[in-house]
Amino acid sequence: MSQSQELGTLIVVILKARHLHQPSFYKQDPYAQASLSGQTQRTKPEPKGGQHPVWDEEFRFPVLVDPGKDNVNRKLEVSCWKDEPRSEDKLLGKGIVDIESTLKTGEFDDWVPLETSGGARGELYLEMTFYANGPPPLNRRPSKIKQSDRLTRPQSYNPVPPKGGPSSALNPTPYTTCIFTSC
Numbered sequence: 002m003s004q005s006q007e008l009g010t011l012i013v014v015i016l017k018a019r020h021l022h023q024p025s026f027y028k029q030d031p032y033a034q035a036s037l038s039g040q041t042q043r044t045k046p047e048p049k050g051g052q053h054p055v056w057d058e059e060f061r062f063p064v065l066v067d068p069g070k071d072n073v074n075r076k077l078e079v080s081c082w083k084d085e086p087r088s089e090d091k092l093l094g095k096g097i098v099d100i101e102s103t104l105k106t107g108e109f110d111d112w113v114p115l116e117t118s119g120g121a122r123g124e125l126y127l128e129m130t131f132y133a134n135g136p137p138p139l140n141r142r143p144s145k146i147k148q149s150d151r152l153t154r155p156q157s158y159n160p161v162p163p164k165g166g167p168s169s170a171l172n173p174t175p176y177t178t179c180i181f182t183s184c
């Protein structure tokens with residue numbers, strides 16, 4: 002593709018997902034996929050990634066000058082799939098990101114909601130950076146996710162503390178032998 006037809010390059014980092022649909026009892030091996038302007042790229046499946054996989058994989062897409070019919074060249078389609086080695090892969094959820102604002106600001110990082118016909122099916126965290134064939138944008142905005150939370154999985158939610166208070170599971174009481182009643 003020639004430089005005159007390209008507006009620039011969009012770098013997409015598919016970082017992680019949360020609350021993915023899990024259609025079976027066993028841990029799934031999910032992978033993510035991104036498509037822009039007819040070009041599709043996918044991550045490697047994360048073995049036993051379950052509902053909260055972490056990929057941290059980078060992909061580069063050429064951004065065309067022509068937005069196309071219905072702005073098809075300005076919509077990044079992302080999806081998550083369950084890797085099925087013996088049959089057809091199952092769609093866990095998909096979402097669409099309009100990259101028009103990313104082309105103006107140069108950056109995007111946020112959770113993208115995923116859906117199927119059955120409703121909401123989790124979220125996918127994307128970081129996008131646009132490098133134009135022209136001059137770069139003047140100011141950058143800060144990331145919405147803390148650097149320490151970048152590659153961590155969410156903590157499990159347990160609304161009922163274990164018996165003996167919240168710290169009893171972490172600090173079990175030592176066994177003591179008491180022969181006399183004054184112990």
